[in-house]
Amino acid sequence: MRFPLPLVIFSILLIFFPLDSFSRRTPFFEILIRSLPISDGGEDIGGEDVGSSSTDAYCNSWMYSVETNNIGTWATIPIICQSFVEDYMNGPRYLSDSKVVASYSLAFAKDVFIGGGKDAWIFDADETLISNLQYYAENGYGSEIFNETKWNEWVVLSAATALPASLELYNDLKSLGFKIMILTGRGEGQRELTQKNLNNAGYSGWEKLILRGEGDGGKTAVMYKSEKRAMLESEGYTIHGSSGDQWSDLSGSPTAKRSFKLPNPMYYIA
Amino acid sequence: MRFPLPLVIFSILLIFFPLDSFSRRTPFFEILIRSLPISDGGEDIGGEDVGSSSTDAYCNSWMYSVETNNIGTWATIPIICQSFVEDYMNGPRYLSDSKVVASYSLAFAKDVFIGGGKDAWIFDADETLISNLQYYAENGYGSEIFNETKWNEWVVLSAATALPASLELYNDLKSLGFKIMILTGRGEGQRELTQKNLNNAGYSGWEKLILRGEGDGGKTAVMYKSEKRAMLESEGYTIHGSSGDQWSDLSGSPTAKRSFKLPNPMYYIA
Structure with missing residues (x-):
């Protein structure tokens, strides 16, 4: 059986850099989160404030980029968007979309x-x-x-x-x-x-x-x-x-x- | 100059079926609108009720399909979504996305x-x-x-x-x-x-x-x-x-x- 060279190289790279390491290696969502008006201070991210309108605004836009394939490879959703995703998946919008x-x-x-x-x-x-x-x-x-x-x-x-x-x-x-x-x-x-x-x-x-x-x-x-x-x-x-x-x-x-x-x-x- | 055959056929078809005729020829959005829970009666579509949450729900989902290229060729936005598009383009979501x-x-x-x-x-x-x-x-x-x-x-x-x-x-x-x-x-x-x-x-x-x-x-x-x-x-x-x-x-x-x-x-x- 023959394997194309790029696949072999990719497979070897995966041994050293498993896909899930990307989220750890690159402070990707951190960059985004800092660049966006999610919160004024920072301490209001997470916990009971996750459902706040600024977090929702960010997560809506994050989902826009997920659905239009703008993000590229990603391993997990941004942790601040967990409630947003939960609401989306269980709410009327998923059904309607x-x-x-x-x-x-x-x-x-x-x-x-x-x-x-x-x-x-x-x-x-x-x-x-x-x-x-x-x-x-x-x-x-x-x-x-x-x-x-x-x-x-x-x-x-x-x-x-x-x-x-x-x-x-x-x-x-x-x-x-x-x-x-x-x-x-x-x-x-x-x-x-x-x-x-x-x-x-x-x-x-x-x-x-x-x-x-x-x-x-x-x-x-x-x-x-x-x-x-x-x-x-x-x-x-x-x-x-x-x-x-x-x-x-x-x-x-x-x-x-x-x-x-x-x-x-x-x-x-x- | 040579033209590929599909382009020639497409151009000839366009003479008889101009793109903007699609929205007239096919009751496309009408099918969709009827299939979706936009209103209970029908008389509340348009006018001051355009901003209602069921219309917004539909227009959000319509926009999802626009942005993911699910719709194919389209000439104009659904008329019931004009206020939605106006709000989107002038509001924070367009900037955030x-x-x-x-x-x-x-x-x-x-x-x-x-x-x-x-x-x-x-x-x-x-x-x-x-x-x-x-x-x-x-x-x-x-x-x-x-x-x-x-x-x-x-x-x-x-x-x-x-x-x-x-x-x-x-x-x-x-x-x-x-x-x-x-x-x-x-x-x-x-x-x-x-x-x-x-x-x-x-x-x-x-x-x-x-x-x-x-x-x-x-x-x-x-x-x-x-x-x-x-x-x-x-x-x-x-x-x-x-x-x-x-x-x-x-x-x-x-x-x-x-x-x-x-x-x-x-x-x-x-």
Whole structure:
């Protein structure tokens, strides 16, 4: 098996500089926080003042930069934004944002000419079709470094729930005649659990459920997902739409004709 | 001169289906509005009720989809969101969102190794370096179809003001040693006026000011701007960063190493 040189270099670098060290190495959010009018003194950051309007203003703008992919790689949310993220995820705005994305997705889909059985729509799984909010609620809403052991224990429960706007869109697209491809960063080892969870959440009738195989181990999500889109195209599918909560679900070549970014202020996948 | 076939087909289609007809032809926002809990009855949409919390909720989510490029081509803002856009553009959130984008841009820029005089940063002009808010305030904040005559009269005034976070970033990047490229969709015919306006707003010392030339007439912004990035690379420049308020400022091949999307809920350029 051959590995591209940049990947080898990147992997070696990761040994010495694991991703989670970035947040420790670079006083990134500190720079930002100091540069922004979050507080007058400083002692009113955190605790009961987290919900103050200046913190909310900052966290709103931070989320703007998360969603527009301005931040680049990040490991955890700014600690002062934990309450903001909690409120967003549990409040009406997450539902409303997701619903509007689904509306635009469906409006586009209805104009697609369907024929020949090769019209595909790709969905990511986590935070796109199913919500792991319960897991993140128990683990700081993205303020804690990703813990693979805890995450795998959660996956075993198959307890992620459907995102309501996505379930409706999924069924509408199926009715329109799209072949649904679920393309997830989860590994083949979790295929049965993922199927079970998707079924539990109300999803059925997909064309393919694609998980990371043995050869996909070292790849970034962008590389892995781009390769799978290329594979689908080589099998004759036209990828009309792609829905994901991460830019790495959507970007890279080839892209779908239209890509739809769902909100997720809790975590980032490169 | 040769034109690629898709462009020719697109141009012919435009004769019969001008862009602004989309908003008339497709009851797009109507579909959305009906699908969302904006009002209980219907008679409370518009007028003094525009500022109601359900309209704001919808317009917030609409703006989420604008900024994440989920909407695709659009000609005007939803009329019920005019007050929302007015409040956003004139309020603290626009400043705060822009400031956070600039902070992330500068944090990235500070980690770039500068040497050899070919380290470039690209800025778009309108709604990136300079603000045409006065023009849009007088023309419905994006609720009216673009009027080229009125726009050109505004350009003659050279009265667009600096976006404060962008002016600071611009000067910081210049100090760091970046060569600043201003890449605008304005035409060569407006070169003098654009220079004058940029100077009036406090900008100086750019490396190149690139405007649409004669050969760029029929090109989309993505095509035109991608070609200019390719040209800069062929001249030996490394494009580290690119800042723009439109996705068409940033996407297309080649891209900058990092792209930064500034907010603009008022208009869309393909």
